[in-house]
Amino acid sequence: xxxxxxxxxxxxxxxxEIGVRSFEEFLEEICPDLKxxxxxxPVFSSRPSxxxxxxxxxxxxxxxxxxxxxxxxxxxxxxxxxxAYDHFIPEVVSALSSRAEFYTAYTPxxxxxxxxxxxxxxxxxxxxxxxxxxxxxxxxxxxGASALAEGVLMALRTKGGRSxxxxxxxxxxxxxxxxxxxxxxxxxxxxxxxxxxGITALPELExxxxxxTAAVVLQSPNFFGCIEDMERAxxxxxxxxxxxxxxxxxxxxxxxxxxxxxGADIALxxxxxxxxxxxxxxxxxxxxxxxxxxxxxxxxxIVGMTEDADGERxxxxxxxxxxxxxxxxxxxxxxxxxxxxxxxxASIYLCCLGKEGIRRLAELNLQKSHYLFDRLGKVKxxxxxxxxxxxxxxVVRCGVPLARLNNRLAKKGILxxxxxxxxxxxxxxxxxxxxxxxxxxxxxxxxxxxxxEVL
Amino acid sequence: xxxxxxxxxxxxGRMAASLPKLDVPEKPLxxxxxxxxxxxxxxxxxxxxxxxxxxxxxxxxQRNFCVDTHFYPLxxxxxxxxxxxxxxxxxxxGFAHLHPxxxxxxxxxxxxxxxxxxxxxxxxxxxxxFSLQPSAGAHGELLGMMLVxxxxxxxxxxxxxxxxxxxxxxxxxxxxxxxxFKVEVVxxxxxxxxxxxxxxxxxxxxxxxxxxxxxxxxxxLEKEIRTIADIAHEHxxxxxxxxxxxxxxxxxxxxxxxxxxxxxxxxxxxxxTPHGGGGPGAGPVGVRENLAPFLPVPLVEKDGExxxxxxxxxxxxxxxxxxxxxxxxxxxxxxxxxxLGSKGLARASRAAVINANYLLSxxxxxxxxxxxxxxxxxxxxxxxxxxxxxxxxxxxxKALIDKGFHPPTVYFPLTVPEAMMIEPTETETRxxxxxxxxxxxxxxxxxxxxxxxxxxxxxRAFSRRLDEVKAAREPRLRWKPE
Numbered sequence: 001x002x003x004x005x006x007x008x009x010x011x012x013x014x015x016x017e018i019g020v021r022s023f024e025e026f027l028e029e030i031c032p033d034l035k036x037x038x039x040x041x042p043v044f045s046s047r048p049s050x051x052x053x054x055x056x057x058x059x060x061x062x063x064x065x066x067x068x069x070x071x072x073x074x075x076x077x078x079x080x081x082x083x084a085y086d087h088f089i090p091e092v093v094s095a096l097s098s099r100a101e102f103y104t105a106y107t108p109x110x111x112x113x114x115x116x117x118x119x120x121x122x123x124x125x126x127x128x129x130x131x132x133x134x135x136x137x138x139x140x141x142x143x144g145a146s147a148l149a150e151g152v153l154m155a156l157r158t159k160g161g162r163s164x165x166x167x168x169x170x171x172x173x174x175x176x177x178x179x180x181x182x183x184x185x186x187x188x189x190x191x192x193x194x195x196x197x198g199i200t201a202l203p204e205l206e207x208x209x210x211x212x213t214a215a216v217v218l219q220s221p222n223f224f225g226c227i228e229d230m231e232r233a234x235x236x237x238x239x240x241x242x243x244x245x246x247x248x249x250x251x252x253x254x255x256x257x258x259x260x261x262x263g264a265d266i267a268l269x270x271x272x273x274x275x276x277x278x279x280x281x282x283x284x285x286x287x288x289x290x291x292x293x294x295x296x297x298x299x300x301x302i303v304g305m306t307e308d309a310d311g312e313r314x315x316x317x318x319x320x321x322x323x324x325x326x327x328x329x330x331x332x333x334x335x336x337x338x339x340x341x342x343x344x345x346a347s348i349y350l351c352c353l354g355k356e357g358i359r360r361l362a363e364l365n366l367q368k369s370h371y372l373f374d375r376l377g378k379v380k381x382x383x384x385x386x387x388x389x390x391x392x393x394x395v396v397r398c399g400v401p402l403a404r405l406n407n408r409l410a411k412k413g414i415l416x417x418x419x420x421x422x423x424x425x426x427x428x429x430x431x432x433x434x435x436x437x438x439x440x441x442x443x444x445x446x447x448x449x450x451x452x453e454v455l
Numbered sequence: 456x457x458x459x460x461x462x463x464x465x466x467x468g469r470m471a472a473s474l475p476k477l478d479v480p481e482k483p484l485x486x487x488x489x490x491x492x493x494x495x496x497x498x499x500x501x502x503x504x505x506x507x508x509x510x511x512x513x514x515x516x517q518r519n520f521c522v523d524t525h526f527y528p529l530x531x532x533x534x535x536x537x538x539x540x541x542x543x544x545x546x547x548x549g550f551a552h553l554h555p556x557x558x559x560x561x562x563x564x565x566x567x568x569x570x571x572x573x574x575x576x577x578x579x580x581x582x583x584x585f586s587l588q589p590s591a592g593a594h595g596e597l598l599g600m601m602l603v604x605x606x607x608x609x610x611x612x613x614x615x616x617x618x619x620x621x622x623x624x625x626x627x628x629x630x631x632x633x634x635x636f637k638v639e640v641v642x643x644x645x646x647x648x649x650x651x652x653x654x655x656x657x658x659x660x661x662x663x664x665x666x667x668x669x670x671x672x673x674x675x676l677e678k679e680i681r682t683i684a685d686i687a688h689e690h691x692x693x694x695x696x697x698x699x700x701x702x703x704x705x706x707x708x709x710x711x712x713x714x715x716x717x718x719x720x721x722x723x724x725x726x727x728t729p730h731g732g733g734g735p736g737a738g739p740v741g742v743r744e745n746l747a748p749f750l751p752v753p754l755v756e757k758d759g760e761x762x763x764x765x766x767x768x769x770x771x772x773x774x775x776x777x778x779x780x781x782x783x784x785x786x787x788x789x790x791x792x793x794x795l796g797s798k799g800l801a802r803a804s805r806a807a808v809i810n811a812n813y814l815l816s817x818x819x820x821x822x823x824x825x826x827x828x829x830x831x832x833x834x835x836x837x838x839x840x841x842x843x844x845x846x847x848x849x850x851x852x853k854a855l856i857d858k859g860f861h862p863p864t865v866y867f868p869l870t871v872p873e874a875m876m877i878e879p880t881e882t883e884t885r886x887x888x889x890x891x892x893x894x895x896x897x898x899x900x901x902x903x904x905x906x907x908x909x910x911x912x913x914x915r916a917f918s919r920r921l922d923e924v925k926a927a928r929e930p931r932l933r934w935k936p937e
Contacts, residue, residue, distance in 0.1 A: 002799035003536050003727075004806040005884045011806060014813045014885065018828075023805050026812070027707065030829050031678050036581065036712040039705065039797045042574045053796030056540050063790060067549030069564030071557070080554045083777060090472055092505055094546075100523040100729075101516035104537055107733040109529070109864070113856045115917035116458075116518030117732040123461050126933040130498040136932050139733070142590035145777040153633075174777040181751070181773030182597075185604055185635030227492050255484075257494050270777070277546075280565050281555030281778025283590065283735035295930065301733065305934075306926035308919035309911075313457055318926040324593070324629035325867070329638040334629035337591040337723065341731030348512060351461050352471040354502040360474050363484070370487055371479035389488050410558065418556050441478040 001053055073278070077443045078415040081393045081434025082223070083144065083172050084281060085273040087251065087361075088438050090352050093275040097345045107301070107337065111316040112308075118315035121303040121340065124347035131253050131350065131358070132267040133260025134289035138300040140343035141335065144270025145175040147286025148217065148247060149182035150299045150333055151266045154290075155215035155243040156188060157332065158297050162214035162242075165190045168200040170222035171247060173423035179217075188214075198226040198386025198395065202233060209240045215266075219247035220256070224432065225369075225393025226386055231262040238263065243294075250274050250287070250346075252391045254362025259289075266290045275349025276342050285342035296322060299333030301340075361437060365392035368444065369435035375448045376433070381455040385430055393434040395420065395427065400455060402429060408454040414447055457918075458514045461501045462934050471505040518917040519732075520861045526887050530833050530864035530876025531624065531672055533702045533724035535807075538794065541728065541787035550786055555778040559763050565782065566762035570755045572789045579792075579800065580698075580718050581711025582741035586750045587780040592699055593626040594775060595719025595738030596666075598751065600634035601772045602717055602742060603664045603693050605749040609770070614663040614692070620649050622673055622868045627666045627697060636663060643870060647673045647826040651682045658690050668697035669713065670704075670831035672868045672876070674811065684714025693717060693746075701725045702880070703808055703832035706801020716743050726788035737784040751775055806881035807832040810888060814879050817892035821899045825871055833878035835871050846902040846909055848873040853920060854901070854912040858894040 006014070012022075020026045027034060041051070054062065073086055080086070097103070101116070108114030121139040128137035141147040152165055165183075167176060169192045179190050191208065194201045200218055209216060216237035220228035230246055237244040246264040248256075251273045259267035272284035290298060296319060304318030324331040353361060369392040376382050376396055385395040398405055402419045409416040421428030435444065484493070503511070520527065527534035545551070553562060573585045589595040600617070607614055617631035618639050628638040641657050644650040648671065665687045669677045677683065684694045696715035702725045704710075710718045722728050723736035730736070742750065752771045753764035764779070795803060808831050815824065815834045822836040838848040852862030852875075864876040879888055902909055913919065 001538075001794045002802050002806075002881075003538060004802060004881045006806060006809075010885060011809050014809050018809075018812045018816045023809070026808075026829075030831075031676050033681075034676070034678075034708050036708040039579065039709075039801055041578055041792070041797045041800075042571075044571050044574075051797045053799040054793050056794070059540060059790060059794050060544060062793065063544035063786075064547065066564040066568050067544075067547040069567065070549040070553055071561040072548045072550075072552040073554055073557075074548050074552050076557075076561075078554060080556050082556055084555050086552075086554065088475075092471065092508060096509065096512040096516070098542070099513070099516040100537075101519050101521050103542075103729045103731050104522035105519050105732045106527070106529060106532055106534060106730040110520075110852060110856065110862050111921045111923075112853065112913045112916040112918050113520040113525075113861055114518075114732075116515035119458065119460070119518070120512070120515050120732075122932075122934070126460075126462060127498075127500060129933045130500055133496070133498070142594060142735075143776050143778075146590070146594070146775065172777070174774060177774045178776060181601065181775060184601060184772065185633075227488070229491075231491070253494065253498065255488070255494055256492055258496075258498070261495055277551040277783070278554050279551055280553040280562065280782040281780070282776070283737075283781040283784060285735075295932070302932055304926040305931040306922045308921050310919050312918060314918040314921045316921050316923050316926045318923065318930060318932070320927070324625040326625070327629070328625050329628035329632035331625070331629040331632075334593045334597060334626050334633050335591070336593045336624075336626050337721075337730075337734040337736045339590070339731075339735045340733030341729075342735060344732065348508065351501045351503060351508055351511075352505070353500065354465075354470045354472070355497055355500045356468075356502065357470050357472040357474060358500060359497060361472075364474065364477060366484075366487060367477055367481055368479055370482060389492060406558070410560075415554070415557065437475060440475075444479070 001056060076415050077413055077446060079417045079433045080415050082418040082432050083270060084278050085436055086278060086438055087273050087436050089275050092352055093345050093348045096348050097341060102344060103341055108317060115314060118303050120344050120347060122305060122315050124343045125303060127347050127350045128287050128289050131250055132289045133258035134267050135292040136295045137289040138298050138302050140338045140340060141286030141288055141300050142339055143282065143284045143286045145178040147268040147288050148175045149179045151245050151268045151288055152179055152215055154297050154299060155245060158243060158294060159214035162212050163188050164213045165215050166193055166205065166208055166213055167217040168193045170195040170200055170224055171217060171219040172223045198224045198388045199228050205233060205236050209236055209242060211240055213240055213242040215243045215245050217245045221249055221252055221391040224386060224395050225390040226388040227256065227391060234263045251362055254358035255366060265294060271346045274346035276345050283339055283342055285339040285346060297332060300335050301338055364437040368439060369394065372435050372444045379448060379451050382451065392436060393432055395430050395432055397430050399429055402431060405454060409450055412450045414450050460934050461503060461511050464503055464507055465501040467502060469502040469504050471503060471508045525859060525861050526883060526891055527861040528863050528877045528879050529861060530878045531699050533878060533880060535727055535880040536882035537727055537729040538791065541790045544790050545783045545786040563762055566755050568786060568789055570757050570762055572785055575792050576739060576741060579705060580741050581709030582718060583744040584747040584750060585739050585741040587739045587785050588751050588775055589738035589740055590776055590781050591734060591736040592719055592721040592738045593630055595740045596626055596630035597633060598740050598775050599695050599717045599719055600631055600636065602746055602749050604634060605772050606693060606746055607663055614661045616662050618657055618662055618665045620667055621870050622671050623666060624672060624697060624699060631666065647675045648677050649683055651679050651686060654683055655686050658686055660690050662690055662692040664693040664695050666695040666697060668700050670700050673826050673835050674830035674833040675826055676831055680713045699724060700832065703804055705804040707804055716746060722784055722788040727791045728784045728787040735781050735784055737781040803881045810879045810881055810883060814877065814888045814892060818895060821896050833876060836875045837871050838873040838875060841899060841902045844902050844906045846906050848875050850909045851898055854898045854909050855894060856913040856916045860891055860894060
């Protein structure tokens with residue numbers, strides 16, 4: 001099955017019409033010494049010889065078998081979060097985003113042939129601005145971690161000459177790793193702020209922030225689920241002339257103060273919680289919004305509203321002089337393909353919830369996680385670690401080796417939370433527990449009962 | 456007929472979502488969160504019913520050209536058909552509903568798929584190891600440049616320059632600059648390919664890498680690529696392969712055997728995963744053995760019958776994104792490779808090259824074909840022969856929309872005036888190619904007979920010609936109530 005419509009005879013006739021007798025003769029003509037070794041895909045034990053390729057029924061069967069070797073969250077009572085969240089996705093999101101008119105299009109370079117997608121991206125930008133209370137949004141980046149790296153590079157461009165970045169150690173560890181990886185080629189170093197009681201130690205920020213600091217980065221709710229005093233951190237950053245970058249969970253903004261409300265210059269994060277499948281970590285999307293004054297420093301595609309020759313409203317990719325296909329090595333970013341389809345899903349999801357729905361969803365997460373937190377707190381052997389307010393994730397200390405504990409929970413079909421020792425050695429007996437609206441009271445009670453049993 | 460914005464359709468109190476009731480005892484919000492953390496002004500998200508939502512986005516979907524409705528010969532983008540079966544298998548619950556931090560025992564199927572995908576890509580490209588982590592081609596380039604830096608640092612060197620040909624994709628210089636390298640451009644020869652002599656003249660020990668694609672963006676094979684690689688390697692500069700054009704080469708040649716050290720692939724091009732209106736794609740990066748220690752964490756390893764994520768790579772550059780990559784895109788590309796097999800992949804490339812040459816043969820008399828009558832999977836025409844009639848490549852693009860075709864890439868590569876870069880792909884029928892050629896010939900005739908009418912195009916599209924200058928001068932990037 002190769003999806004080539006032409007038969008061999010037709011291909012042969014086309015070759016003759018362009019004036020060669022065979023494809024080999026064609027290759028010989030354009031490059032006599034091109035030849036490489038033949039293509040021989042490996043044969044895996046999981047499937048028969050495939051030099052011919054699989055038929056569709058064979059392929060479907062093979063893929064079903066591979067998928068069945070995974071245990072999906074559908075078969076688990078899961079409390080995993082840590083940057084990827086199991087929220088309910090209304091069918092309408094998949095039904096609309098799986099329309100081939102959307103997913104088989106590409107970047108709308110020819111706006112007159114792509115008004116639908118352009119308008120959808122303009123609506124996405126508007127929804128992100130509303131959610132974050134920021135003035136401008138781009139049309140998506142790859143994920144939250146790379147969005148953070150892009151946000152920091154944007155701050156460095158804006159604050160030319162400043163070479164320090166301060167980032168809280170309570171920002172998602174993978175995000176910090178990605179930022180450091182992106183900064184390796186430059187003289188800029190990201191310095192980490194310690195945490196205390198689960199939130200960033202702001203006195204340390206006071207002490208370290210100086211007139212060489214281009215950006216201060218905090219996440220709220222942070223990696224531990226705790227809510228940071230973003231307003232205070234933002235004031236400290238601004239007092240040194242630094243930009244303040246807020247990493248946020250979009251669902252939390254249904255109840256929590258929005259970055260625009262506390263004065264953030266750049267707000268960004270991972271948009272997966274907004275109607276995107278977990279898919280073992282991707283594709284998700286990064287969102288990035290900023291103040292109007294930073295608009296022209298933004299990375300990525302941006303859609304703008306304009307008029308056509310008849311004066312009718314229409315949409316185009318705009319501010320393209322920032323971009324690689326125009327500016328090449330002087331571009332604000334190298335991004336070409338972004339995550340438009342994931343942004344479309346986020347937009348449909350936000351429209352599905354609406355103004356009231358996003359608040360109710362956030363409150364469900366808040367109430368349910370606090371219910372579990374209170375119940376777990378009564379289990380002997382489990383203790384809360386941080387006193388700070390949290391959204392839908394919290395950290396508990398279990399006082400026993402976690403690998404064994406999680407194994408025993410797994411036998412009961414429970415994924416008990418993410419083990420923190422991998423990134424925070426001082427929290428090696430601590431679990432990060434996440435509760436979304438998808439967990440019923442019954443499942444929460446089952447978790448508590450299971451904990452009592454295995455501890 | 457324009458479609459109102461979803462925000463304009465909002466009415467207070469409507470909601471499409473059906474949320475579960477709170478089934479735990481409710482605590483007053485004030486007991487949970489201090490007042491200062493509570494949002495003051497709610498976000499004004501649209502308040503609409505489900506049917507409004509469905510009609511709105513269905514109508515928006517209908518206001519687009521896409522591969523499933525239109526021939527889409529956008530050069531360097533490989534807009535081939537996206538097989539439906541791949542969408543289905545990637546959405547299986549066992550793949551879609553997997554959390555990245557689930558225990559490895561829960562993820563043996565997906566880890567096996569990732570490992571097998573790596574083995575397939577190694578064979579297709581002639582490389583030693585692949586990371587599936589990068590999210591797109593440009594993201595792969597960025598990782599590639601990080602690997603270049605790590606390689607030189609491991610040899611206690613810090614060369615500062617990266618050489619790109621003037622025909623390169625814009626992402627190449629942008630990625631090199633983002634990684635802190637100085638970009639140096641070498642001009643192509645009159646026949647459109649890199650001149651080994653110019654490259655040799657530009658080379659010295661301060662060059663970290665040479666970035667190029669093959670076939671290049673003119674659709675021409677870099678015939679002397681092995682000589683070019685030798686010149687680079689003499690100075691211990693690395694050869695970087697931009698895999699955007701790999702659709703020309705499967706089963707014909709392997710980047711590793713052409714002398715490349717690092718490659719990135721675009722799974723959304725060569726391996727048929729849908730472009731999603733601008734993404735998600737995936738940009739796996741492959742390397743020779745000596746560069747494998749620098750790949751990002753984690754890599755997938757196979758121990759006996761068990762698959763695991765390996766974070767123990769002490770010389771790794773780090774990570775370029777969270778988790779492991781755009782996994783559902785990888786699943787679709789894997790399914791495509793299995794469906795085609797070695798023979799099918801080779802046939803796909805062969806048919807892509809034949810289709811492009813056939814289309815070029817139908818058009819070379821109508822437009823100027825600056826680089827002759829042979830190409831690989833794509834070719835570049837110049838519309839400069841119509842300039843005397845006041846017609847530019849942009850006018851031709853807009854006129855094509857009226858004739859029911861997505862336009863080719865225009866004004867790229869930058870080395871060709873009034874460039875039209877056409878990539879038909881292997882999944883198009885000869886009849887479609889004939890119709891497209893006929894449409895272009897007709898437009899060229901119209902350009903001579905009645906140029907003013909072309910300036911008025913498009914007339915039958917979703918909008919008339921849009922004012923991009925106004926959009927950039929008076930940016931309106933979000934909706935606000937009047």
